[in-house]
Amino acid sequence: MTKPSGMELSELVERYDDRLDTDAYADVDASANGLQVGPEEADVERVAFAVDAGRATIEDAVDADADALVVHHGLSWGGIERVTGTEYERIAPLVENDLALYVSHLPLDGHQELGNAAGIAELLDLDDRDPFGTVGGEYIGQRGRVDEPFESDELTTGLLSQLDTDGEDVRAMTFGPDEIEDIAIVTGSGVDWLEDAAAAGADALITGEGKQKAYHLARELEINVFLAGHYATETFGVRSLQELAEEWGLETTFIDHPTGL
Amino acid sequence: MTKPSGMELSELVERYDDRLDTDAYADVDASANGLQVGPEEADVERVAFAVDAGRATIEDAVDADADALVVHHGLSWGGIERVTGTEYERIAPLVENDLALYVSHLPLDGHQELGNAAGIAELLDLDDRDPFGTVGGEYIGQRGRVDEPFESDELTTGLLSQLDTDGEDVRAMTFGPDEIEDIAIVTGSGVDWLEDAAAAGADALITGEGKQKAYHLARELEINVFLAGHYATETFGVRSLQELAEEWGLETTFIDHPTGL
Amino acid sequence: MTKPSGMELSELVERYDDRLDTDAYADVDASANGLQVGPEEADVERVAFAVDAGRATIEDAVDADADALVVHHGLSWGGIERVTGTEYERIAPLVENDLALYVSHLPLDGHQELGNAAGIAELLDLDDRDPFGTVGGEYIGQRGRVDEPFESDELTTGLLSQLDTDGEDVRAMTFGPDEIEDIAIVTGSGVDWLEDAAAAGADALITGEGKQKAYHLARELEINVFLAGHYATETFGVRSLQELAEEWGLETTFIDHPTGL
Amino acid sequence: MTKPSGMELSELVERYDDRLDTDAYADVDASANGLQVGPEEADVERVAFAVDAGRATIEDAVDADADALVVHHGLSWGGIERVTGTEYERIAPLVENDLALYVSHLPLDGHQELGNAAGIAELLDLDDRDPFGTVGGEYIGQRGRVDEPFESDELTTGLLSQLDTDGEDVRAMTFGPDEIEDIAIVTGSGVDWLEDAAAAGADALITGEGKQKAYHLARELEINVFLAGHYATETFGVRSLQELAEEWGLETTFIDHPTGL
Amino acid sequence: MTKPSGMELSELVERYDDRLDTDAYADVDASANGLQVGPEEADVERVAFAVDAGRATIEDAVDADADALVVHHGLSWGGIERVTGTEYERIAPLVENDLALYVSHLPLDGHQELGNAAGIAELLDLDDRDPFGTVGGEYIGQRGRVDEPFESDELTTGLLSQLDTDGEDVRAMTFGPDEIEDIAIVTGSGVDWLEDAAAAGADALITGEGKQKAYHLARELEINVFLAGHYATETFGVRSLQELAEEWGLETTFIDHPTGL
Amino acid sequence: MTKPSGMELSELVERYDDRLDTDAYADVDASANGLQVGPEEADVERVAFAVDAGRATIEDAVDADADALVVHHGLSWGGIERVTGTEYERIAPLVENDLALYVSHLPLDGHQELGNAAGIAELLDLDDRDPFGTVGGEYIGQRGRVDEPFESDELTTGLLSQLDTDGEDVRAMTFGPDEIEDIAIVTGSGVDWLEDAAAAGADALITGEGKQKAYHLARELEINVFLAGHYATETFGVRSLQELAEEWGLETTFIDHPTGL
Known part of the structure; x- marks a missing residue:
């Protein structure tokens, strides 16, 4: 050998x-x-x-x-x-x-095949995927649609079962539509792209860490946010x-x- | 009347x-x-x-x-x-x-009597309090000592019982001394002051939100970190x-x- | 109805x-x-x-x-x-x-059909119009020629009769050619484009407000300047x-x- | 000899x-x-x-x-x-x-005895003079009171008769009190200090050049503004x-x- | 006549x-x-x-x-x-x-025919010349190869005999290959391009003035440096x-x- | 032991x-x-x-x-x-x-007892020493007088004999007074302080490295400059x-x- x-x-x-x-x-x-x-x-x-x-x-x-x-x-x-x-x-x-x-x-956050967001999109079996979210013009996330809309509980449970959250919960702020079809993903610390996700028409943003300011913003933008953990999403x-x-x-x-x- | x-x-x-x-x-x-x-x-x-x-x-x-x-x-x-x-x-x-x-x-974070950190110091009955943590030379936190050292479980339980965490846990990263006597407090999003807390000799930093980078840093600085919630600490x-x-x-x-x- | x-x-x-x-x-x-x-x-x-x-x-x-x-x-x-x-x-x-x-x-100053400078160019019936004057590479004015050259008095009178100057005079600094054929227009506060106008070969710059420094500059560049009012030109x-x-x-x-x- | x-x-x-x-x-x-x-x-x-x-x-x-x-x-x-x-x-x-x-x-604008604003204050015989208006912490104007309040017409006429306006009018925007007692002076192009003058309680600001934005601001701050010419005030x-x-x-x-x- | x-x-x-x-x-x-x-x-x-x-x-x-x-x-x-x-x-x-x-x-440093580096390249009869060294994306030097490799003494002597060094020596720091074939040139004060020269595979950098930091850098990059004088190279x-x-x-x-x- | x-x-x-x-x-x-x-x-x-x-x-x-x-x-x-x-x-x-x-x-360049400039001042036995030359308000050099004025040759020879120049010459640009009494010292790369030295009335600046621009400046300021080597002066x-x-x-x-x- x-x-x-x-x-x-x-x-x-x-x-x-x-x-x-x-x-x-x-x-x-x-x-x-x-x-x-x-x-x-x-x-x-x-x-x-x-x-x-x-x-x-x-x-x-x-x-x-x-x-x-x-x-x-x-x-x-x-x-x-x-x-x-x-x-x-x-x-x-x-x-x-x-x-x-x-x-x-960031190159690994944004890579549309190898990257972190792409990995979660794959996990959720998203179709019609497009690059999403930029820093200085370069992409750092991905967005797509599911055939069969999720309810927020399903999505929480799904993320929890498939991600390595180290025993922590996936926290859902369910201020958006009950049926989640169009999903934007920026892994890690991604709530700064909440307005972009809402403007793009996404039903939910999946990210890792939260920030205090995200709560009222999500509530007012009427978008669902899933905080699945910085480590777990990356x-x-x-x-x-x-x-x-x-x-x-x-x-x-x-x-x-x-x-x- | x-x-x-x-x-x-x-x-x-x-x-x-x-x-x-x-x-x-x-x-x-x-x-x-x-x-x-x-x-x-x-x-x-x-x-x-x-x-x-x-x-x-x-x-x-x-x-x-x-x-x-x-x-x-x-x-x-x-x-x-x-x-x-x-x-x-x-x-x-x-x-x-x-x-x-x-x-x-920030004026309300740092005020040594009326402020957020002062409020938590009061709750924990800290003595020998000093201003702690600065932004551009202005204080934003407080630090002090307890008579009777806490164990980390006690401190977690104490914070959880007295703060308005909305059902969320207080997350403890217990990388520091088992007996916690010297406590630094920066409410809200305060892990950027972790190195200052360690350099000052604190056994623990109490703050609100975490950030991914805090985990390994706390571990390596051998300091305890308590994430009690941005809202709850403010x-x-x-x-x-x-x-x-x-x-x-x-x-x-x-x-x-x-x-x- | x-x-x-x-x-x-x-x-x-x-x-x-x-x-x-x-x-x-x-x-x-x-x-x-x-x-x-x-x-x-x-x-x-x-x-x-x-x-x-x-x-x-x-x-x-x-x-x-x-x-x-x-x-x-x-x-x-x-x-x-x-x-x-x-x-x-x-x-x-x-x-x-x-x-x-x-x-x-600025988009409305510089628009070559709808804009403020275009409006004055239309009023004066300028031909061979071109964009004139830039901020960060974007145009904010217009320039063109008249068939029949104006004398400065005519131009002053013409502007005064057609603009809404609220009883104020149109102030002419007639340091340029007696016969005015080639006219640059930057409405509002436009004397900072005086050197550009002279370099481009314009006989006159029409703008709104003046600034003290424009007097000697116009005199030395030998260009006519017409201050027709910030409001009136916009x-x-x-x-x-x-x-x-x-x-x-x-x-x-x-x-x-x-x-x- | x-x-x-x-x-x-x-x-x-x-x-x-x-x-x-x-x-x-x-x-x-x-x-x-x-x-x-x-x-x-x-x-x-x-x-x-x-x-x-x-x-x-x-x-x-x-x-x-x-x-x-x-x-x-x-x-x-x-x-x-x-x-x-x-x-x-x-x-x-x-x-x-x-x-x-x-x-x-600016040193000559702001000098409290030799300066431009001081000269106009002297002309108007202002009492209780204080430095007024700053750039980066250094004074550029002066402020004081008259014994006998002016009406705006009087002040316009007075300025016109004593300043070298080259035949131009002194333009008064009389949005403030009818009786003018407390006067702030920033010569040259001074309308950027309009809010400071109003905040300081002045009845009028005397300056040289105007800017379009000063009209509505003066109107809303209810302060009188006298534009006596950049050259004439300096x-x-x-x-x-x-x-x-x-x-x-x-x-x-x-x-x-x-x-x- | x-x-x-x-x-x-x-x-x-x-x-x-x-x-x-x-x-x-x-x-x-x-x-x-x-x-x-x-x-x-x-x-x-x-x-x-x-x-x-x-x-x-x-x-x-x-x-x-x-x-x-x-x-x-x-x-x-x-x-x-x-x-x-x-x-x-x-x-x-x-x-x-x-x-x-x-x-x-800089336009004259970098011009590939008329410039300072081009002049030295001509003197040394370099072939396969390419632009070398940039400031903000614009070239300021040139690089090429000799048919017959120089030894460092030869190159020193050659430069000394052909340049106007005002009696000063050409200083050679011979940390690179004994046989010098690939030569990068940035005239004047060019040791800041030492790493670029090494990365590009040059055997030597010819420039004018030195700086203290160049000594150990050249030694560690194993590249020859010839300091032929700022004036003499320009x-x-x-x-x-x-x-x-x-x-x-x-x-x-x-x-x-x-x-x- | x-x-x-x-x-x-x-x-x-x-x-x-x-x-x-x-x-x-x-x-x-x-x-x-x-x-x-x-x-x-x-x-x-x-x-x-x-x-x-x-x-x-x-x-x-x-x-x-x-x-x-x-x-x-x-x-x-x-x-x-x-x-x-x-x-x-x-x-x-x-x-x-x-x-x-x-x-x-820089702390070691400027220290008035332990520093590099102080060392050369000691070597030359300067009296009436004062801090000289600043970066952002902090001193980086020293200045003083000799009892017995040097001629430039003497100073060159003196520096050469006492400094570790590695066989290189001390280069003198003797554009100042023949008799050198008042000496400013900024070790290393100090020609940027040439105008300060001249303004302070020094007869000579001793430094390490030169820069091309120093030649004509020294000539026109009529000051002597001694380039004794960056290493040798530090x-x-x-x-x-x-x-x-x-x-x-x-x-x-x-x-x-x-x-x-």
Whole structure:
């Protein structure tokens, strides 16, 4: 039995950047997408995937003997001021264990096939899907219709059963139509796109975290909002990237570390 | 029986602005604090108090026959671009019913006696209280110590029993010391002050809403975080203003409209 | 006899926005063009037209029983910080009388057929008209030639006789050629385009208000300047919109409130 | 016969800068106040004074054989991009004739004894004078009271008879009290301080130029506005500087070039 | 014998602006490129060329009886705040001697035929030349290959023998390959493009001035850097413009004033 | 024999920050001064000192078995976008070898006793020393007088003999007085303070690197400029910090890596 061939780190980075159109998001995303931590040259045989680059997931990736960790939420948001404190405790194990960190934030939210919103749309079996919700002109979500309208309870139950909510509820603010057919999705923290969803004629917005201001706005816009958890709505993108890595012949592992948020 | 004497609206505004030091927050708060909607001259006999200036609370204030509505979250955050859509539906009933809107956002978060954080500190009977957490140099929270350390369960239960969480849980992320003695409070959406709380040596931060990034940060800073709800942690300030109004001889009513967020 | 059919407010707004290309000016005009005050749904049968959204014109529109008021100068210039003082006194009668406010500032200055500059060009019977003068790349004026050159006295007299100057003079600064053939027009406050007019080879710039700095600049650029009044040069655009409304079967009224400025 | 004593140019500049507190306005005025054009070393015997540094006034100063020209409106407003076109035609005669240019814009508007507003306050014999109107925290006007209230006609006539309006009218917008006792003054283009004047309780604002928006604002604030001309209201400051120069033993000449604006 | 025909100044300016694509650099270059000092109308018979618009070169141009001086480094970098001190001493002789100043900074660095980098590429006989190095999207350098690789000593000696270094050494930081084949050039102060050069695969960057930070960066990027002097690397562009002027029938003179920097 | 006592890293950082007034420079320096790389807790026994945090000096510090490296030029200038490429190659050996990085840029330039300019002033035995040269209001240099004036040759020779110029010349631009008595010092890249030095009446500015624009400016300001090398003028500050460390009982080593720039 032969061991998997592996790949140059730079090759892996280039493949992901191409597929995710990382460059298009360069000016609109605070996250430094692409390779965030890693040397010029390295071989990658095993890749770990996680939602967040916390110390816990980094240590799990080290334990899994991974050469690269691919995450949605990385370390550099507008530049790392100092490699001290919690930054040090995250970067040190990466460096000490030759573990490269690849990050894809908004490009992975918005990718219409591989992305987080696309993953939920797939789960709900939405048709007539279109890109939805923009930051600086780039898409970060998706929208579509179901054949058979949901009632809000059904949708809550469905999301709860299929998402990794870490025991937390899916919170529904059911201010919109009883029958939910047209659904907009912005994963993570998406209530800022509530007015866009209403203006577009959606019956509901599915997102992760809420914000206080969303309550009255949803009520007045007469739209349903489902808060299914930031973590729970954002595992899809990195899992898609995991599938790609497997297609490319790499060993992979998924590090599930739900936050309940 | 004589009816309550009432007060000029301008007099009420001036008293609140003085007590809350509204001017000090003029450059650091996006909210246009002070009188947000109302005529030059009006008499105020009855004042309604609420956390949010949503259409629902505005309509309740109209039903209560109030002359002024005092809230923590108003309508103008950096200017009202257009009086249309949901803005129209909020402003129209104010104007049509001669209901003035007074707003105090960060000044009411940070006031060391009347404020939201102060209210929770009072509830928990904190000693040695100090101002905590700043925006542009102005305080927005409070910090203090308890005589008898809490365990995290006790604190969760205590908050849950005393706050208006609308049936939602208080979510505890118990990454800090088992015995909680030194507590920092930033109500509403306060996890951005997590590092300040840890640097100050607090055992726990109590706030309202969470954000995904708070999970790993709290874990790595080894600090406890209690998410008790944005609404639930921010009723204290407006209730303090209600007490003041009563002292000043005005009729008052509190409009409780929890959001569960 | 049947009463006029009327129109949905949203339909009226959409028609005007389309004709005036409101979107193109979104980033270059401080004025929030389009619907500035009004509910989601309303019927419009009667429309009032005025240059300025002052309390006086708003009250006249109310007296005229109008459902919408269309103006060149609205209320929101970079956002309404507070609905208090003079803002309250303007917005309150709009809201209390179900009078919607539609605003078109630079789009109406620059429209090459319906606009203010186009109106004056029409009055002077200019040929070979071209767009003139830009803000952020969008046109705000017009330029053309006369068959028979004017002398400056003729032009002054002509403007005075045909414009609504409220008894004020048309002020001519006759530093350019005696025979005026090539005329640039930027209505309102247009002397900032004096150098553009000279560079383009115009013999004269017609505008509304002056500014002190224009005197020596005109003198040194050897160009004629005619200050015909801000109000007087800006009635054309709203009158064009009035004609459109009549074509669309609506009742209309023009509220003439010259300012003499 | 002894030749006039004269003075070092640098000495003259320093004296004016000291008296006018030029440094205090460095960050709030677009005008580069102080010496704008001139060599390191020069002797000054004769000084010309004018409101504007137009080519006409510069040429008159050359004809008057002046060594320095002191003006209110200079050439550098945020930097001279190129010394070409009209800039060249203004700067060339300065350089070719060893004529230095000293400029004082906002410092000369706001100086409480030497300034433009102070000059008009003196003319009207105002008592209880206070600084009025600010730009970035620095004063630019003055306010005071008259013993014997004016009627608006009297004030118009008085201003007209005493100011150099070049045959233009003083335009009065008489929306305020019939009896005018408390008067705010911001010379030049001062209608942006209309709300401050009303808030301060002034019965009238005297300024130079108008702007269209001032009409309805004055009407609604119920304040009188007198537009006495930008040039006409701004000769006082430079005349005060002329008096100083004479006290210092220099020959002086005033170049009167009214603009009628 | 007939004297040279001469040319309108405006014609000369237009020809240079066209050839150099001055407009394309308008928003990316602090230098006000094009005519910086000069009247609306003038005849040009003799043109002087220099790298810097210092007082010394301006005086030499005056002595040479030139009508225009064409330089790479002009006087206006984001606007001339005041025409005083050293600015006065540079502008006064221009004005007093009817000597116009034409400036081309980045357009002349980046022009692929006439420019500074192109001049050095020509000197080194580079093939396969491509534009290299950008500011705001506009090119400022050039890159190409040599048939026969240089050793670093050869290149140092070659540059030293052919450039006008005023007796200063060419400083080589030889951290790259021994054989230098692929060469990137950004004249003047170009070490900020070191990473671009390395990323593009160049064996060496040739530039003028160094900066301290370049040493370790070059060492770590393993690229050779040649510091041949800011002046010495930037005579090529103005000499190309001199050749053009001669083709156009103008008399020319080159003012060589090396700085050794 | 007892081993040296050592110190907590946090204690070392606090002592340096206090002595250097690091906080005062927080908003004026792009460099993130203070601890740039390092864990929350560590013991420091041996400290290395260098001018630049290049890979070479970092590796030398590792070889010297240092626990901390103190430098003038660090790694974070407005934030580290990515820990990749040369950044990775610098940060990795720090992290892998438990080597903390402490940085002091402008605070160490400007400190009036410990700083770089102070070191050169000491070398030249300057009297009547005053702070000189500011960035955002904070000092970065020093100025003083010598008893016995230098001739420029003497000063050149003196600097050359006492500074670590790596074989490079000290370049003198001798455009000022022959006798040099009043000397301003801004180490590193200080020619931007040439006009301040001249205005203050200095006979010479001593700095490190030059820039092309300095030549004509110095010539016209008639001031002498000595370019003694960026590296060579900036070893003093870190050597002062080394002395402090020794006083505090730590082992130290100086890593001399001149750049010749």
